[in-house]
Amino acid sequence: MNTVVLxxxxxxxxxxxxxxxxxxxxxxxxxxxxxxxxxxxxxVRTIVQAMGLLDDAPSVVVHGLFGGEEFPAPVSLGxxxxxxxxxxxxxxxxxxASLIETALAVEQVFPGAPARLAFETSFFVDLPLxxxxxxxxxxxxxxxxxRRWGYHGLFHESAAREAARRLxxxxxxxxxxILSICLDAQPEIAAVLGCRPITVTSGAxxxxxxxxxxxxxxxxxAVALALAGEAGLGPEGANALLVGESGLSGLVGRRVRLDxxxxxxxxxxxxxxxxxxxxxxxASGAAAAALGGVDAVVxxxxxxxxxxxxxHDVLPHLERAGALAPQAAQWMIFAKPLEGVLAExxxxx
Amino acid sequence: xxxxxxGKLEGLQSELMSFAQALLRTHSLSRDESSxxxxxxxxxxxxxxxxVTTDKLGNVVGVLHGVEDGPNLLLASHMDTVAPADESxxxxxxxxxxxxxxxxxxxxxxxxxGGLAAQVFAAGLLKRSLLPLRGNLIVAATVAExxxxxxxxxxxxxxxxxxxxxxPEYAILGEPTDLGLYYGHDGRAELDIxxxxxxxxxxxxxxxxxxNGMGDTDPLSAVQAMLMGKPQFEDRHGLRxxxxxxxxxxxxxxxxxxxxxxxxxxxxxxxxxxxxVEVEVSVREHSETLASGMVMKVKRVTHAWSTDPFSPLLSxxxxxLAAAGCVVRPGKWRLSRLGMGTSGSVLSNEFHIPTIGYGPxxxxxxxxxxxxxxxxxxxxxxxxxxxxxxxxxxIPVFGWIPDEI
Numbered sequence: 091m092n093t094v095v096l097x098x099x100x101x102x103x104x105x106x107x108x109x110x111x112x113x114x115x116x117x118x119x120x121x122x123x124x125x126x127x128x129x130x131x132x133x134v135r136t137i138v139q140a141m142g143l144l145d146d147a148p149s150v151v152v153h154g155l156f157g158g159e160e161f162p163a164p165v166s167l168g169x170x171x172x173x174x175x176x177x178x179x180x181x182x183x184x185x186x187a188s189l190i191e192t193a194l195a196v197e198q199v200f201p202g203a204p205a206r207l208a209f210e211t212s213f214f215v216d217l218p219l220x221x222x223x224x225x226x227x228x229x230x231x232x233x234x235x236x237r238r239w240g241y242h243g244l245f246h247e248s249a250a251r252e253a254a255r256r257l258x259x260x261x262x263x264x265x266x267x268i269l270s271i272c273l274d275a276q277p278e279i280a281a282v283l284g285c286r287p288i289t290v291t292s293g294a295x296x297x298x299x300x301x302x303x304x305x306x307x308x309x310x311x312a313v314a315l316a317l318a319g320e321a322g323l324g325p326e327g328a329n330a331l332l333v334g335e336s337g338l339s340g341l342v343g344r345r346v347r348l349d350x351x352x353x354x355x356x357x358x359x360x361x362x363x364x365x366x367x368x369x370x371x372x373a374s375g376a377a378a379a380a381l382g383g384v385d386a387v388v389x390x391x392x393x394x395x396x397x398x399x400x401x402h403d404v405l406p407h408l409e410r411a412g413a414l415a416p417q418a419a420q421w422m423i424f425a426k427p428l429e430g431v432l433a434e435x436x437x438x439x
Numbered sequence: 440x441x442x443x444x445x446g447k448l449e450g451l452q453s454e455l456m457s458f459a460q461a462l463l464r465t466h467s468l469s470r471d472e473s474s475x476x477x478x479x480x481x482x483x484x485x486x487x488x489x490x491v492t493t494d495k496l497g498n499v500v501g502v503l504h505g506v507e508d509g510p511n512l513l514l515a516s517h518m519d520t521v522a523p524a525d526e527s528x529x530x531x532x533x534x535x536x537x538x539x540x541x542x543x544x545x546x547x548x549x550x551x552x553g554g555l556a557a558q559v560f561a562a563g564l565l566k567r568s569l570l571p572l573r574g575n576l577i578v579a580a581t582v583a584e585x586x587x588x589x590x591x592x593x594x595x596x597x598x599x600x601x602x603x604x605x606x607p608e609y610a611i612l613g614e615p616t617d618l619g620l621y622y623g624h625d626g627r628a629e630l631d632i633x634x635x636x637x638x639x640x641x642x643x644x645x646x647x648x649x650x651n652g653m654g655d656t657d658p659l660s661a662v663q664a665m666l667m668g669k670p671q672f673e674d675r676h677g678l679r680x681x682x683x684x685x686x687x688x689x690x691x692x693x694x695x696x697x698x699x700x701x702x703x704x705x706x707x708x709x710x711x712x713x714x715x716v717e718v719e720v721s722v723r724e725h726s727e728t729l730a731s732g733m734v735m736k737v738k739r740v741t742h743a744w745s746t747d748p749f750s751p752l753l754s755x756x757x758x759x760l761a762a763a764g765c766v767v768r769p770g771k772w773r774l775s776r777l778g779m780g781t782s783g784s785v786l787s788n789e790f791h792i793p794t795i796g797y798g799p800x801x802x803x804x805x806x807x808x809x810x811x812x813x814x815x816x817x818x819x820x821x822x823x824x825x826x827x828x829x830x831x832x833x834i835p836v837f838g839w840i841p842d843e844i
Contacts (some may be wrong), residue, residue: 100443101442101446179569179834180571183835183839184570185839295838295839304840323758324754324759324830326759326830327762329838330762333838333839
């Protein structure tokens, strides 16, 4: 089966073409926002057509960051899906707006092709109540749809499934306790029992959780309010500062990537690396505590090549605390890129 | 979010400029705005506003509905222009809409068709960006601002929006501010000083004394405080009468009744020097017939108005503009010439709606010969207005990283 995978971003559209499960082409159309998704998708269509992917009606999979409780699983693209997307738009205005726009363009550029939307948040819809609930009035939580989410569900789910498969092969006959560490621009750690998430570091928005490339991560809400109020930045200015100019880049003092910080020998990266690894240790310990021990540690994400740095720093602490089962010290790597994970989604329909 | 707006605006820019140009090429003297209204209505529909209507007065209203009932933000600009003082002073015609050296020329370019185009497209920009709104965003192109003491705006709030169930919590005018955030200006009143006497010589002398004796203003002041007209004589019921029109600036907190009293006392003092002459001073009143045929009685007073510079409206406007990377420059209109003003007086004083101005034109260009507005400022105003509108009635995007995470 042929599959075209689309990952819309702010200024670019990542795409990949698959024949059966093999990737045949991959790339990025830049200037996505300036040209509009339609123009970028036309370009993708030309490319995949040249690769022969359109000869056998392909499936199209579109990546969505946020689908809320409306989308507990991937869904076929159509009128109903678009209406449901509009319903969740206020929970994630920026991303859902761009997804709607891309989805509409997909219907025009690939008419008749079975298209699906796959969301990062779907995996976390069934997060246990105790984990997803904030300690605020239930009425308010319900009204504003306040709850915890994870934003790398596709990686966590696929990586945990792969880890579980390997553990079963090794003879584990109970639901495995998996520590899933996603190394991406906004890193995220989840505890997974069998195939169900138990904890996750992110929150109602990606602001909560581990420090990211530009995102402060967990911060006292009073700081955000002081920035918006006393410092006179307003919500928009405070947001720009906390999600766009903080995190690892804020600590280093220049724009850096996660892999720069984890592998660089430059002195200006030391403090950022220490902060990140310490936060990862605490989050891993919390996940291990929630699971009652860890049978496997699995790394995934765009910067999975930096797994060793994190593993060597974090896992010995967990081992000394008795949180790792003997085999878990042999951590695993789930190296499949997001495009490949999404292509699998098409084969599951 | 601001990158998204900038990107979408780039796509809308040529449409925006075509619209601004078309507005300038359309005659729309006060009380003759129907062609401009049709143009605005067509553009609002093309931008896919949720509701578009032209009311009984001739105002055009477009609404983007939010997911909640409020707050409501009104973006308002008037469509009408004054008549060109001297058409021969314009290269081409006052309705050429020509673009030269980065400027768009035409009658009303600064006051305030450039602002109107920016406001229409600011809402269009939010619509195209698919950013959900919490409250309603109302765009209104109003009639009869220039010659009618904002009767279009008065009718819009009092009747049209009321019937639509919309009561604005905030308003932004597209009047010329050179992209400053303006929060008020002085007012003005048009008065008639009527002199009556059965002695025509006494009356002529009194009229001369009043017209010349009261017209003194500081010649060095850059701001005109009072403008005296020439006496107009007539015979009425056997009496010789003279009427002198006066236009007078009204400062903040200055009541028109107090000013009428002061003017009467001063006129009486001067008139008595000529002999027995009766003096009466009153605010000018008359009826205006709108383009729609509606007749409205108008009292020619515009009170000074001011919005608290620390009000939520101005605070949020400042914060949103700063976050969007726009220049933030609070201030007030100077109104250096009498006869100028905005509908902020009606909005602020009569309807108690906090109001600010944010427009691309320069105040000095208003009503001037070969009036122009910078093209780049229309574009910047569209972006800034969209940023402020989102800050005031949009659903916040706090906590969301704009790119892939």
